[in-house]
Amino acid sequence: MVGIGDEVLRKFKQDIDEEETRPQSDRKLKVGIIGTGWIAESHVESYKRMKDVEIVALADLIEGKAERFAERFGLPLARCYRSGHEMLENEELDAVSVCTYNSTHAECTIDALEHGVHVLLEKPMCVTLDEAVEIMRAEKKSGKILSIGFQPRFDPNMQMIKKIVQSGVLGEVYYIQTGGGRRRGIPGSTFIEKSTAGIGAVGDIGCYSLDMVLNAIGYPKPLTVTGYTSDFFGKNPEYTPPEDAKRFSVDDFAAAFIRLEGGIILDFRISWAMHMDTSGDTLILGKKAGLRIPSTECWNGSIGGPMTIYTDIGGQPIQYQVPVLRNEGPGLFDRKIRSFLDAIITGGPSPVPSKEILYNQAIIDGICRSAELGREVEIVIPEI
Numbered sequence: 001m002v003g004i005g006d007e008v009l010r011k012f013k014q015d016i017d018e019e020e021t022r023p024q025s026d027r028k029l030k031v032g033i034i035g036t037g038w039i040a041e042s043h044v045e046s047y048k049r050m051k052d053v054e055i056v057a058l059a060d061l062i063e064g065k066a067e068r069f070a071e072r073f074g075l076p077l078a079r080c081y082r083s084g085h086e087m088l089e090n091e092e093l094d095a096v097s098v099c100t101y102n103s104t105h106a107e108c109t110i111d112a113l114e115h116g117v118h119v120l121l122e123k124p125m126c127v128t129l130d131e132a133v134e135i136m137r138a139e140k141k142s143g144k145i146l147s148i149g150f151q152p153r154f155d156p157n158m159q160m161i162k163k164i165v166q167s168g169v170l171g172e173v174y175y176i177q178t179g180g181g182r183r184r185g186i187p188g189s190t191f192i193e194k195s196t197a198g199i200g201a202v203g204d205i206g207c208y209s210l211d212m213v214l215n216a217i218g219y220p221k222p223l224t225v226t227g228y229t230s231d232f233f234g235k236n237p238e239y240t241p242p243e244d245a246k247r248f249s250v251d252d253f254a255a256a257f258i259r260l261e262g263g264i265i266l267d268f269r270i271s272w273a274m275h276m277d278t279s280g281d282t283l284i285l286g287k288k289a290g291l292r293i294p295s296t297e298c299w300n301g302s303i304g305g306p307m308t309i310y311t312d313i314g315g316q317p318i319q320y321q322v323p324v325l326r327n328e329g330p331g332l333f334d335r336k337i338r339s340f341l342d343a344i345i346t347g348g349p350s351p352v353p354s355k356e357i358l359y360n361q362a363i364i365d366g367i368c369r370s371a372e373l374g375r376e377v378e379i380v381i382p383e384i
Helices: 002-017 038-048 065-072 084-090 102-114 129-142 156-167 206-216 242-247 332-346 354-373
Strands: 029-034 053-059 079-081 095-098 118-122 146-149 173-181 222-230 253-260 264-271 282-286 289-293 307-313 316-322
Touching: 029 038, 029 084, 029 332, 038 053, 038 095, 038 332, 053 065, 053 084, 065 079, 079 084, 084 095, 084 102, 095 102, 095 332, 102 118, 102 129, 118 332, 129 354, 146 332, 146 354, 156 206, 156 282, 156 289, 156 307, 173 206, 206 264, 206 282, 206 354, 222 354, 253 354, 264 354
Parallel strands: 029 053, 029 095, 053 079, 095 118, 118 146, 173 264
Antiparallel strands: 173 282, 222 253, 253 264, 282 289, 289 307, 307 316
């Protein structure tokens, strides 16, 4: 049955070959960075590879941090500010990357949109569903491009997953198991404090695994969530450095049972830390066939090996593999940045639209609320 897998791959490659030529800007786009922590490093390095971009301003709450960042990355002409608001008030910007703590994502993004600036917002979108709604209201009012920083969307294997599902080869999807995570992988810094991160593993890497499957099935509306979170490892000084264990105040593991519109069930689990190498492969079960997506050791935005499609032919169960695709050309982060810039030049649409990630955020919010209440919760999304 190798021929079937080859046919799926051939169709996918054909779509890639038919991509449109990249739009060209008649001037350099003026970009600012809000927050100069480690993720901002990837943004700056990527922007610097774009010939139609000029990084003109940096902002960080910590005194001297933006200046040190500018020196480190060779940006002597970039003006530095102590807040994103101050930067927005004093600069004529085309776009900003919001690279701040999770807890200030909403505040900084809304401020930028209200100043008439396009925004590339790092993941997770924010902390709560209410914040996501307010961001979208500001986006709608501003008419500006808002893209959420999900670079795995640009991995050819992630695109293949969507191609397989959307092709109809699986038939009607009714159940999904997804998640993954790390056996030992609790980050430090501001990721582990509620005041700055707001949420832990469920938002940091959980948002990625949710997007992988929700994007593939067309982002149906979430209806209810039964969620669970724990922090057994983060607060354990035998596992986490004692100074970090004392301030650890987010989740390091989460699981949930989610009901989606269309009768689809989503069984989810994610981990920064556990006594297990994996919480299982991703499974997408359809009425015609099933798709197995191998897990990775440390959720990195791709897949852990060749995918397998299980189906019946002539009344007999068969299976065939879809080989791992190599990412040709620019890296995923560059593709994320470039797609955002192209959307600005052409007037949209957003490459990773907020209307989709709103549902991602609603699920995360539902998991946290359900875990706190100890029962199933309904997801109600306000009018935007």
